[in-house]
Amino acid sequence: MVLNANYTHKKIIKAAHKLFMDLGYRAVSTRRIAEACGITQPTLYHHFSNKKAIYMEVLRTELVDMQNALSRIIKRFEDDIEECLFQVTYYILINKPPSMGQMFHDIQKELDQEHQGIVRKWWMESYQDPIASIFEKGINDQKLRNPSEIGSDPVSSAYLLLSLISSRNTDYKLKESLAKEQARFYVKVILYGLSQSNGQ
Amino acid sequence: MVLNANYTHKKIIKAAHKLFMDLGYRAVSTRRIAEACGITQPTLYHHFSNKKAIYMEVLRTELVDMQNALSRIIKRFEDDIEECLFQVTYYILINKPPSMGQMFHDIQKELDQEHQGIVRKWWMESYQDPIASIFEKGINDQKLRNPSEIGSDPVSSAYLLLSLISSRNTDYKLKESLAKEQARFYVKVILYGLSQSNGQ
DNA sequence: AAAACAGTCTATCGATTGATAGATATGTAT
DNA sequence: ATACATATCTATCAATCGATAGACTGTTTT
Structure with a gap:
């Protein structure tokens, strides 16, 4: 060959x-x-060249794939922020959940400062920026509160959502229906909170 | 001696x-x-007897200490759910943050099924039950939505908050003032959400 | 005083790890 | 056909790991 x-x-x-x-x-x-x-x-x-190089290439392909997937979803649903957040949440929940905590752990504990920097850049491009862009549009469209009101901003809102998604109670393989429910719940809470005094 | x-x-x-x-x-x-x-x-x-026994004892003392601290805080602030959630969040944020993700990773990856069960029991007693009790009281006092409305319940609400707290963007040692800000933010979002259409 | 025990040490085991040396076979280029 | 590059192999290295054996010391119990 x-x-x-x-x-x-x-x-x-x-x-x-x-x-x-x-x-x-x-x-x-x-x-x-x-x-x-x-x-x-x-x-x-x-x-x-070594074990770490294999791991880096694994991360790179993983993150490139995610970037493509999320960009596609966001472009398709950008007009409806709630639906858009749901679709993104659902996609990640279905495809990635147990890997994410694992991944962050390994990046932080097994890679040196230099490689961490490289991966962090990839990660920002694939997860942080796309998701933050959803929240940014929501703020511009006045569908979300002004950042100064609550201390939020697009990036920390993105972190917030990703924290929920990668939370440890999603060890098991999520069934589709359960993941849908879970994703709806996360988005509802992030947008409207648990408090009583809200419309829908 | x-x-x-x-x-x-x-x-x-x-x-x-x-x-x-x-x-x-x-x-x-x-x-x-x-x-x-x-x-x-x-x-x-x-x-x-072996390395795992050391780790188990480390987890036990850690979780017992946390249980005592959280019980004390909750008893003191139980009348005001928002303040209570803030105090709990702030305490965990100040004392534990980087350890938590690490801990969950190790429990899941390094312990066999039997030891995982033991630790899970400790963890429920120290984190899940105390925090869930705050949300439960909020629901009973009608300060939080009815669980059926949104799919929430005291336990999954507790998971939600803990997901935020143990999120990966808290690697660094949090300064007190920054942790306060962070804790306020988390609690606000969980209670009121990021959406525009809310009072407070 | 003698026996038993608690607590620490040195020395070492077998297993596993990431990585290298060097032989071999196959395909490509001259 | 000869020379070179690619891709795989067997064999092995040094380092590190968790764990054990067994000697030594000091204290407690009988």
């Missing part, structure tokens, strides 16, 4: 992605990744 | 607590714990 490298490369990333997200960086050995690919462990080092 | 064991025991838990919460279970070796105590690594095994 002409370029087997590309194929094996992708196979490694795919297997490593699942393992890293399921079990965490430290709990996944290079031998286990190789085994999942049907190759031997030293072969990994022909395609990647 | 008559009972040096008790002293060393506590010294180990204290050092292990800091290390486990800062770096995570897997990243902390028994040698490092011993070094932080000024003893040798095998000595740990005279006081604890």
Whole structure:
């Protein structure tokens, strides 16, 4: 075959992605990744310089995919902020939940300062900016409170929503219907709160 | 000395607590714990049967302390739900923030099913039940919406608040004033939401 | 005084880890 | 056909891990 490298490369990333997200960086050995690919462990080092490089590539593809997905959703529902937040929440809840806490943990604990900076940039582009843009539009359209009123701003609102989504009570694989319910709940609370004195 | 064991025991838990919460279970070796105590690594095994037993004792003391602190705060501010939520949020934010995500990660990834069950019981007693009791009182006093309205209930509301508190953007050591601001923000959002159409 | 125990130490075990050396086979370019 | 590059392999390294064996010391119990 002409370029087997590309194929094996992708196979490694795919297997490593699942393992890293399921079990965490430290709990996944290079031998286990190789085994999942049907190759031997030293072969990994022909395609990647070290374990961390594999992990970085896993993160990069993961975050690029998320950026594309969220951009698509936001463009489609941008006129209705509640529906837009729901669709985004639902999408992330269905596709990512258990990985997210894991991911943040590993980024913070296993990567050095330099690599953290790189990943943080990717993460801002894929999660923070798109979601913050929803809230920003809501503020501009006067559908959300003025930031000065409550101390909110688009970015911290985005963090807020992401905190809920990546919360630890979503360990289990969410069924679609349950995830829908959960997403509706999160969006309702973020927009209207739990207090009695609100219309809808 | 008559009972040096008790002293060393506590010294180990204290050092292990800091290390486990800062770096995570897997990243902390028994040698490092011993070094932080000024003893040798095998000595740990005279006081604890294995590494996991040290971690379990760390969790137990941590959660018992939290239970006492939260009970005290809730008793003191139970008449004003917003102030009560603020005080609880602020206390946790000041005392615990980076540890929490770490803790949940380790409990889920490093402990077997049996130990997870034990810790989960401790965690419910220390965090979930006290905080849920605040929301329950709010519902009974008709200050919060009826659960059927929005899909909320005291327990999932407690989860909601804890998700915000343990969110990843609180890595750094929070300054007191900043933590106050953060806590007010969280409580406002949970009670009143970000939407425009609200009183207060 | 003798026996038992508590608490710490040194030395070491077997397993696993990330990573490298170097051989081999296959395909490409000259 | 020869030379080179790619992709994989076997074998192995040094480091680190959690844990144990067994000696030594001081205190408590009998």
